[in-house]
Structures are given as C-alpha cells and as structure tokens.
Amino acid sequence: MLHPQRSLSELPRMSAASQVETAVLEEEFNWLLREEVHAVLKQLQEILKEASRRFSMPSPGLESQLKQENFILGSSTMDQVKGVLTLQGEALTQADINLKVAKSSQVLHFQFREDKQWKLQQIQDARNHVNQALLLLSSRDETYQFKTGAEVNKLMDAVMLQLTRARNRLTTPASLTLPELATSGLMVRNAMGRPFTPWSMQAAASCCGPAVSSVGKGDELNNNRFEVSHVHKVECVVPWLSDTLVFFTISLQLCQQLKDKISVFSSFWNYRPF
Numbered sequence: 001m002l003h004p005q006r007s008l009s010e011l012p013r014m015s016a017a018s019q020v021e022t023a024v025l026e027e028e029f030n031w032l033l034r035e036e037v038h039a040v041l042k043q044l045q046e047i048l049k050e051a052s053r054r055f056s057m058p059s060p061g062l063e064s065q066l067k068q069e070n071f072i073l074g075s076s077t078m079d080q081v082k083g084v085l086t087l088q089g090e091a092l093t094q095a096d097i098n099l100k101v102a103k104s105s106q107v108l109h110f111q112f113r114e115d116k117q118w119k120l121q122q123i124q125d126a127r128n129h130v131n132q133a134l135l136l137l138s139s140r141d142e143t144y145q146f147k148t149g150a151e152v153n154k155l156m157d158a159v160m161l162q163l164t165r166a167r168n169r170l171t172t173p174a175s176l177t178l179p180e181l182a183t184s185g186l187m188v189r190n191a192m193g194r195p196f197t198p199w200s201m202q203a204a205a206s207c208c209g210p211a212v213s214s215v216g217k218g219d220e221l222n223n224n225r226f227e228v229s230h231v232h233k234v235e236c237v238v239p240w241l242s243d244t245l246v247f248f249t250i251s252l253q254l255c256q257q258l259k260d261k262i263s264v265f266s267s268f269w270n271y272r273p274f
Contacts, residue, residue, distance in 0.1 A: 025265065028265075029149075029265045032261060032262075032265070033145070033146040033147070033148075033149075033152070034145065034146075036258075036261075037146055037152055037258065038140075038142050038144075040254055040255075040257075040258050041137050041140060042142075043254060044133075044137055044159070044251055044254055044255070045134060045137050045138065047247050047250060047251050047254075048130055048133055048134050048137070048247070048251060049134065050247060051130055051244050051247040051248065051251075052127065052130045052131060052134065054240050054241075054243065054244050055090070055123060055126065055127035055130065055244075067088070068086050068087070068088045068093065069086070069087045069088070069238075070084055070085070070086050070087075071084065071085050071086075071087060071236035071237075071238065072084055072236060073085065073097070073234040073235070073236050074234060074235060074236065079100070080099065080100045080102065080232050081097065081098070081099050081100070081232045081234045082097070082098045082234075083095065083096050083097035083098055083110075083234075084096050085236060087238065089123075090119060090120050090123040090124055090127070091117045091118060091119050091120065092112075092117065092118040092120065093112070093117050094111075094112050095110070095111060095112045096109075096110075096111055097109070097110040097111070098110075099232070122169050122170055122173060123170075125165075125166075125169045126166040126167075126169045126170045126244075127166075129162045129163070129165045129166035129169065130162070130163075130166050132162045133159045133162040133163055133166070133251075136155065136158050136159050136162070137155075137159060140155065149262040149265060149266055152258065152259075152262055153259055153262055156255045156256075156258055156259050159251075159255055160252055160255045160256070163248050163251055163252050163255075164252070166248060167245060167248040167249075167252075170241060170244070170245060171245070
C-alpha cells in the first residue's frame with residue numbers, strides 16, 4: 001500500500017538522513033502523479049487515436065469514399081485455392097475464388113453474391129475495444145489530479161484489459177459451428193448457385209478461412225446433415241492490421257512501464273526502515 005502523503009512528523013524514529021530521503025521521494029512521487037502520468041496518458045491517446053483511425057467507419061452515404069484494397073490469396077503449401085478479395089473498411093465487398101477439386105482436378109469458380117457483404121466481426125470488436133480504452137483515458141484530463149498510485153494502476157489495468165482484448169480479437173478468430181455458418185447468410189456462390197463457406201481473420205493479421213474444426217465433423221440443422229469434407233487454408237496479409245497490432249504492443253508497454261514506476265515507490269514505503 002502506498003503512503004506518499006504521510007508527513008515526516010509521523011515518522012519520529014527515522015534518522016535525519018532517512019527523513020531527507022523520504023522527503024525527496026515524496027516530491028518525486030508527487031511529480032510523477034502530477035506530470036508524468038498525464039504525459040503518458042496523452043501519449044497513449046495519440047497512439048490509440050491512430051489505431052482507431054485505421055478502423056474508421058465511413059459516414060452515412062459516403063461508403064463509396066472508403067478506400068478499397070485488393071488482396072491476392074496465397075499459400076506456400078498448395079495451389080487448390082486461388083483468388084482475389086476486396087476489403088473496404090471492415091467489410092469484404094468482392095471475392096473471386098477458384099477452387100481446384102483434388103480428385104478430379106476440376107476448377108470451381110466462386111464469386112460474391114451482389115447483395116451480400118462479409119462484415120468482419122473481428123475488426124468491429126477490436127475497434128470497439130480501442131474506443132473503450134480511449135474513453136477511459138479521456139475520463140482523466142490534464143486538470144485531474146491523481147492522489148494515489150493505486151488509482152493510476154487501476155486506470156492502467158482497465159486500459160490494458162481493453163487493449164489485450166482488442167489484440168486477441170484480431171489474432172484469434174472465433175470459430176463458428178456448421179449450423180452457424182449455414183445460417184449466417186455470409187455466402188459466395190458458384191455458377192450453380194451453391195454456397196461457399198465464410199472466411200475469418202486469424203493470426204499474423206491475415207485473412208484466412210474457413211473457420212471450421214476438422215474434416216469429417218458433422219452437425220445437423222433443420223434435419224439436414226452438414227459435414228466438412230475438405231478444408232483448404234489460404235491467407236492474405238493486410239498491412240494496416242499488422243501496424244495496428246504494433247500500436248497495441250507499444251501502448252501495452254507504456255502502461256506497464258508506468259505501473260512499474262509506481263511499484264518502485266510502493267516498495268520503498270512498504271519496506272522503509274524505522
């Protein structure tokens with residue numbers, strides 16, 4: 001427990017040298033609470049605003065102004081799946097995919113349904129966590145005076161929780177069950193109108209898919225049996241997602257460094273000699 005405001009008169013058994021040391025540390029700690037904490041909060045806000053800008057949503061009616069990015073699907077181990085995806089903000093708006101059937105070498109061609117887009121829930125969730133972290137930071141403006149180290153640590157823990165959730169959401173996709181995939185409405189179609197299963201985001205800030213567990217696993221929906229016969233994995237790197245993960249890492253380090261500085265003063269007051 002921190003006691004930075006404890007007066008020297010309460011420590012009668014301390015030597016004069018110890019009292020001077022304590023007074024110096026108290027002044028340093030007060031400066032930390034008054035100046036350095038707010039400097040760190042400002043730096044965190046600047047970094048996270050830049051991260052949030054990468055997740056920015058278009059204004060209503062201005063969706064067409066959001067930059068479209070094309071990505072080529074690729075795999076270092078196989079060529080069964082090839083294609084191009086178009087990412088616009090958090091939505092996959094176009095897809096052109098060729099799937100080679102292993103047994104017959106037949107190539108199936110799939111495209112997006114014109115009335116469907118794939119909203120990438122991982123991007124939406126990560127953006128929401130970043131915005132929550134920004135709200136926490138903005139709740140303590142430059143006029144606010146922190147009184148204890150525990151108060152600073154509580155704020156840093158809350159911010160770090162949101163950043164960790166944002167990072168984990170980008171790097172670890174939530175796997176869907178086969179019924180969830182079948183009812184999601186997220187489909188591309190081939191020339192015969194047959195559906196192709198959705199994609200998700202996964203580690204290394206890549207687009208990949210589909211998020212199913214294993215070949216041969218089945219499930220039922222409306223008395224219809226669904227089963228995974230083949231799983232093909234392809235990826236495309238999204239550079240701005242990689243940049244965002246770097247922002248998260250830097251922000252988490254800044255939070256931890258501030259907590260470590262608080263801990264130094266905590267150790268002194270907890271273990272000072274009398």
